[in-house]
Amino acid sequence: MISINIAEKYKEIDYPYKKKDELIKSLLTDYKVIKHTNKETDYDYLEENDVTLEIINPNNDINLFVELSGEFTIYYSDYHAHYFSYEDEYEALKNDIKNIIEDKYGAASFYVNNKWLASYLEKDEISFLTNPWDLVKKMNLPKEHLQTIHDEGIVIKVDYWNKGHCLEFEIKKDSEVSEISHPRQYNVRFVVKDGYPYGSGSVHKYDDEKAYIKYALVTDIEDAEELTKELIEVLEDDAKRFGASKIFANVGSPIDKPFADLGYVEVDKIYDERIRRIDGVKVIFEKTVMKDL
Secondary structure, three states, X not given: OHHHHHHHHOOEOOOHHHHHHHHHHHHOOOOOEEEEOOOOHHHOOOOOOOEEEEEOOOOOOOOEEEEEOOOEEEEEOOEEEEEOOEXXXXXXXXXXXXXXXXXXXXXXXXXXXXXXXXXXXXXXXXXXXXXXXXXXXXXXXOHHHHHHHHHHOEEEEEEOOOHHHOEEEEEOOXXXXXXXXXXXXXXXXXXXXXXXXXXXXXXXXXOOOEEEEEEEEEOOOOOHHHHHHHHHHHHHHHHHHOOOOEEEEEEOOOOHHHHHHOOOEEEOOOOOHHHHHHHOOOOOOOEEEEEEO
């Protein structure tokens, strides 16, 4: 009986592309799936009958791709993995697909100076992680890559199926090491000092020109005002990344002081349906302050 199970486990799959309908029916019936073949320019490397399934993500702008060719391959964000054409590998593939679209596994990618360094599939719960070196340790990176992190710093992004659960961490180069860090979950930045969170802030795209700081708050720490200003500057950098040239916030005293110190000036109040949707609740404030980025 054991020998039969082993034989079945290592049974070779002659044509992975024949599994496409089974994959769709067993895992993907709730999703729009696009089948790409070598008749398309971007997929002309595929052999005849090979196919790449594109699973459309309704919660994010990152789709999942599953290539069925000489082997099985998945692509999600900047992560990809190969699975040999054996039954046990096929089962591992299905398990990874299932957990990605159920928002349990995330694609963790490492970037140095905006250039990709490495990726892996994060299978553990890390939403409460405050030390990004714990993620680096999982990669077993060679010494030269670890030295690059010390010399240049690194950004780690973990992309989940649900956009709101995506995470971002930064390790600064040794010359800029600080006891303060600002890990990110989607559009929320946290202020972490000595492993303890003291505050957070959130920035959102308002329109093609402007970004909106929903809030920036640090409490229960002696240098809260300085840390708030540092947090606002981190949010400004995030706004620049999605193309904003101006940034504004709706504030009241004494919350407006850190903004004033950073060069924000009062403008006509901005409080429309877009802001109400972002805030989620009715917010009472004294003024709108804005700054050019």
